[in-house]
Amino acid sequence: MSLFNISFLAPLAFLGLLALAIPIYLHMRHKPRAERYRFPAIDFLLKADKKRKRRFRVEQMLLMLFRIMIVCLLAILFAKPYVDEKFGDSGLKTNAPLIVLLDDSVSMMAAPGGERLFEEARLQIRDLLERRAGASPTRLILAGNPEAHPKLKTADQVLDVLPRLKPTTGGHTLDAGYEKALAIVREEGWNQAILRIITDGSLSAWRQVPVEKPSAVEVIYASVRGEKPLRNLGLSKVDQAPGDTNSIEVSLQNGGDQREQANLILSMPDGTRLSHPMRVDGFAQTVHRFGLEERVPATLTLRLPSDDFDLDNEVVYAPRSNRKVNILVVDGDSHPEAIHSESFFFKNALGLDESDLYGYALNVVTPAGLDRSKTDWADVICMLNADLPQSDMLTEALDTGKGVMVTMGERMDRDAWNQFFSKYGLEMWEAKSLEPPRPAEIKQYDHPLFSSIDESDWRGYLDGFTVGRFTIMTAGQSGAKVPIALADGTPLLLTHQASAGRLAVWASSADLDWNSFALSFGYVPFVRQIVAYLSERDENMSYQGMTVSEVLEQDIAAELNPKYIPEVYRDLDIAGPLPGIYTRQVNKNTQFIQVRLDPEELNFKSFEALADTNQGENVLEQAGFRSFVRAELAPQVQWLLFALILVETCVAARVSLNWGGR
Amino acid sequence: MSTSHIAGLSPSVLMGIKNLLVRARSVVEGALVGEHVSPFRGGSIEFAQHRSYSPGDELRYIDWRLFARTDHYHVKQFEVTTNLRAYILLDSSGSMSYPEGQGVAKHDYAATLVAALSYILIQQSDAVSVTTHRDDDVIFLPPRSQVAYLQQICQIIENTKPAGDHDILQLLKFAQDRIVQRSLVVLFSDFLVDLDQLMAKIRILQSRGHDLMIYQILHRDELEFPFSRFYRFESMEDPRFMVADSKQIRAQYMEALQEHQDQLRAAMRKIGVDFQTVHTEESPSRVIANCLNGPMRAKKLRKLY
Numbered sequence: 001m002s003l004f005n006i007s008f009l010a011p012l013a014f015l016g017l018l019a020l021a022i023p024i025y026l027h028m029r030h031k032p033r034a035e036r037y038r039f040p041a042i043d044f045l046l047k048a049d050k051k052r053k054r055r056f057r058v059e060q061m062l063l064m065l066f067r068i069m070i071v072c073l074l075a076i077l078f079a080k081p082y083v084d085e086k087f088g089d090s091g092l093k094t095n096a097p098l099i100v101l102l103d104d105s106v107s108m109m110a111a112p113g114g115e116r117l118f119e120e121a122r123l124q125i126r127d128l129l130e131r132r133a134g135a136s137p138t139r140l141i142l143a144g145n146p147e148a149h150p151k152l153k154t155a156d157q158v159l160d161v162l163p164r165l166k167p168t169t170g171g172h173t174l175d176a177g178y179e180k181a182l183a184i185v186r187e188e189g190w191n192q193a194i195l196r197i198i199t200d201g202s203l204s205a206w207r208q209v210p211v212e213k214p215s216a217v218e219v220i221y222a223s224v225r226g227e228k229p230l231r232n233l234g235l236s237k238v239d240q241a242p243g244d245t246n247s248i249e250v251s252l253q254n255g256g257d258q259r260e261q262a263n264l265i266l267s268m269p270d271g272t273r274l275s276h277p278m279r280v281d282g283f284a285q286t287v288h289r290f291g292l293e294e295r296v297p298a299t300l301t302l303r304l305p306s307d308d309f310d311l312d313n314e315v316v317y318a319p320r321s322n323r324k325v326n327i328l329v330v331d332g333d334s335h336p337e338a339i340h341s342e343s344f345f346f347k348n349a350l351g352l353d354e355s356d357l358y359g360y361a362l363n364v365v366t367p368a369g370l371d372r373s374k375t376d377w378a379d380v381i382c383m384l385n386a387d388l389p390q391s392d393m394l395t396e397a398l399d400t401g402k403g404v405m406v407t408m409g410e411r412m413d414r415d416a417w418n419q420f421f422s423k424y425g426l427e428m429w430e431a432k433s434l435e436p437p438r439p440a441e442i443k444q445y446d447h448p449l450f451s452s453i454d455e456s457d458w459r460g461y462l463d464g465f466t467v468g469r470f471t472i473m474t475a476g477q478s479g480a481k482v483p484i485a486l487a488d489g490t491p492l493l494l495t496h497q498a499s500a501g502r503l504a505v506w507a508s509s510a511d512l513d514w515n516s517f518a519l520s521f522g523y524v525p526f527v528r529q530i531v532a533y534l535s536e537r538d539e540n541m542s543y544q545g546m547t548v549s550e551v552l553e554q555d556i557a558a559e560l561n562p563k564y565i566p567e568v569y570r571d572l573d574i575a576g577p578l579p580g581i582y583t584r585q586v587n588k589n590t591q592f593i594q595v596r597l598d599p600e601e602l603n604f605k606s607f608e609a610l611a612d613t614n615q616g617e618n619v620l621e622q623a624g625f626r627s628f629v630r631a632e633l634a635p636q637v638q639w640l641l642f643a644l645i646l647v648e649t650c651v652a653a654r655v656s657l658n659w660g661g662r
Numbered sequence: 663m664s665t666s667h668i669a670g671l672s673p674s675v676l677m678g679i680k681n682l683l684v685r686a687r688s689v690v691e692g693a694l695v696g697e698h699v700s701p702f703r704g705g706s707i708e709f710a711q712h713r714s715y716s717p718g719d720e721l722r723y724i725d726w727r728l729f730a731r732t733d734h735y736h737v738k739q740f741e742v743t744t745n746l747r748a749y750i751l752l753d754s755s756g757s758m759s760y761p762e763g764q765g766v767a768k769h770d771y772a773a774t775l776v777a778a779l780s781y782i783l784i785q786q787s788d789a790v791s792v793t794t795h796r797d798d799d800v801i802f803l804p805p806r807s808q809v810a811y812l813q814q815i816c817q818i819i820e821n822t823k824p825a826g827d828h829d830i831l832q833l834l835k836f837a838q839d840r841i842v843q844r845s846l847v848v849l850f851s852d853f854l855v856d857l858d859q860l861m862a863k864i865r866i867l868q869s870r871g872h873d874l875m876i877y878q879i880l881h882r883d884e885l886e887f888p889f890s891r892f893y894r895f896e897s898m899e900d901p902r903f904m905v906a907d908s909k910q911i912r913a914q915y916m917e918a919l920q921e922h923q924d925q926l927r928a929a930m931r932k933i934g935v936d937f938q939t940v941h942t943e944e945s946p947s948r949v950i951a952n953c954l955n956g957p958m959r960a961k962k963l964r965k966l967y
Binding site for chain 1: 768852854892896902
């Protein structure tokens with residue numbers, strides 16, 4: 001709510017104007033009590049009374065006026081008035097040194113009123129600079145690249161550059177630019193400079209809002225978004241469901257408190273369109289999983305309805321893999337696939353008879369049935385508590401890029417296996433029992449095995465998982481990784497990158513004989529993940545999803561070859577890596593990269609939204625920012641109020657003395 | 663009690679003397695102490711003074727003895743040759759009862775003066791008439807000069823309680839109709855009336871050759887308005903009232919009063935009437951003494967013959 005140039009943070013306080021009834025009531029009810037007195041010269045009194053009555057009425061009206069004014073001023077005070085900087089020059093010394101810190105992150109491309117915030121910011125800067133003398137000291141700092149314009153020294157120079165400024169797709173925060181601005185003030189030795197921060201006002205604009213500001217700098221924090229909240233429902237991430245090649249997970253972010261229903265449109269390359277209605281009940285983040293009957297097509301386009309920020313409404317998804325994984329399970333049990341055998345639990349984790357739907361082709365054999373034709377067919381060979389009749393076949397399989405997994409058990413011939421393991425620097429020792437059983441935990445969350453599922457989810461999956469017996473494995477100088485281990489660091493899972501393929505050794509059983517893993521929530525995703533891990537060849541394993549910021553940090557934007565860029569970006573005048581699908585050549589291999597916007601940039605929650613909970617306001621005040629000039633206006637109002645209270649008190653006291661004295 | 667003590671009695675002490683006649687005598691005795699001499703003369707031809715002879719004067723009034731001593735002609739002049747008739751008009755309207763509580767009421771004070779004046783006149787064998795109100799009637803005592811009449815006058819005045827809105831104008835109209843011969847007319851009132859009407863009636867009396875002595879009796883509260891509280895002021899003669907803060911209204915009241923008094927005095931001076939404002943804290947003896955010896959009074963008395 002704004003009145004003239006003054007806005008109010010808490011306009012509801014004007015409900016307090018209802019209290020105006022009090023002075024009016026007092027005024028109407030005021031009847032001074034008088035003592036009777038018989039007096040002869042009543043004529044003279046009546047003659048004087050005409051003047052007196054007039055004066056009395058004026059005094060009473062003044063008294064009521066003062067009281068009304070006090071109620072009004074109190075209401076104004078509680079409504080927290082401030083002067084919106086965009087309206088005037090309040091506090092701006094026209095030709096004082098000025099530094100403009102412009103937020104050029106992608107969130108400035110929001111267009112709540114039809115025009116993008118970046119254009120609005122550009123206009124504001126132009127208005128600001130045109131009021132200044134052309135040679136007045138002026139600097140321009142971009143949040144995305146604070147060092148971009150070191151040669152700009154005057155208002156005219158900044159004005160020249162202004163039309164050429166572009167926002168970037170990066171998710172830059174203002175922190176670095178703020179530090180740069182303070183450094184400039186120190187270097188120039190300015191005694192009093194103005195730092196005008198122009199941003200969209202999102203919470204994500206700062207990594208950490210400064211707690212204090214130097215006394216020499218007057219910081220004016222101008223949000224160009226206005227008071228209306230931004231509506232934004234965006235696609236923050238689209239990825240394959242963990243361990244399920246036929247499903248995708250769509251992460252949605254409601255970054256602008258949108259509450260209407262929305263339709264998510266999924267478009268296939270063959271023209272098929274699926275419309276998925278969603279209720280958007282004010283959630284902040286949510287994940288929808290879509291299972292597809294057949295293979296996920298080569299590309300899949302997802303679209304959301306238009307809103308204030310249109311750059312996150314379309315994502316083109318390229319599935320990680322369309323290839324079915326052939327898995328050869330070699331079970332040492334004499335009755336493979338019987339209930340409680342290792343292969344039963346393993347197969348169960350991969351979908352049992354329906355495993356084909358999940359992209360797996362299973363073949364369960366005994367060690368005696370192992371032959372070369374089967375190893376050639378397989379992408380992954382799982383040796384579950386099995387003898388090792390022909391270690392050469394496993395070595396060949398690894399050399400040709402296949403994956404091999406070995407789980408332990410009583411049937412293992414240690415010498416034979418050590419012959420195989422020794423080629424990869426591993427050594428197998430005796431089995432050891434733990435009484436009571438001990439929990440195991442993930443030691444390396446950054447291992448590719450765990451990449452697609454959040455760390456917190458993994459912790460939940462492994463809750464209650466204990467190991468009662470295991471085989472001691474040592475890795476020596478092999479370079480093998482130990483992603484899962486006991487609390488004391490004893491390896492439970494070892495992964496090793498062989499010449500072409502991958503080797504994984506699970507130092508305990510795959511069934512319930514030695515541990516409780518097969519009954520824990522983590523068993524199914526773990527088995528699927530390790531199968532996916534072992535089956536990935538070079539060209540497949542190079543698939544990668546990155547955010548724009550990660551592309552910028554790794555400085556690989558120039559190496560990216562666009563394969564598909566969403567339509568909304570094609571005609572956009574914006575710098576930085578555009579979201580889309582790219583390829584990149586790494587060591588003669590083609591890396592497949594899907595670039596998406598930083599999720600923080602989709603969040604348009606503002607400080608004003610926090611102000612409703614009395615936090616955002618404090619954050620800005622503590623930072624010493626003058627985003628509202630209330631800090632200046634309020635004392636004036638208070639002094640005015642105090643003065644009026646004083647006057648009112650004097651008038652009231654005088655009237656009381658005159659009318660109420662006895 | 664010696665007369666010198668009586669002369670210094672304050673009005674409040676005097677009013678403690680319940681008998682009006684006694685009170686009047688006390689006042690008169692106080693007034694006649696020292697060099698004061700009564701200017702009221704009458705009953706016989708008495709020598710007053712000599713005057714140089716002017717052609718046309720009667721030869722019988724030439725003082726031949728003085729001619730023998732001074733070798734100049736002088737004629738003798740004589741004072742009043744007839745009995746004096748004094749008509750006293752006492753205002754007994756409601757406003758004269760102020761103050762109603764403590765203090766000397768204006769009516770009581772005026773009654774004392776009336777009685778004292780009557781006492782003096784009757785002692786000199788002059789005839790005194792008193793006119794006042796009682797309820798809705800006008801009480802008129804015709805002029806008499808017997809000493810016993812004084813008792814009757816005092817009794818009538820004492821029994822009169824000021825009330826109602828019968829003001830001095832009504833008495834003046836009554837006097838117009840009743841007083842035929844040239845007389846001394848003495849008025850005691852607060853004169854809180856319309857001045858134009860008042861002066862019209864006084865002028866009529868004066869035009870008929872009456873000698874007028876006018877006493878305005880006011881209380882100090884009326885003159886100074888020393889109130890400081892919030893009062894509902896009510897009229898003593900009619901239902902009018904007003905609610906006001908005394909302090910706030912004082913200036914305007916004083917202004918209105920001053921204007922009234924100035925107009926009253928100016929009007930009296932203009933027609934040459936002996937007018938005096940008396941407040942109830944003044945000594946009645948002093949008022950009577952001033953009345954007897956005032957220059958204006960002596961001048962007027964000479965006009966009587």
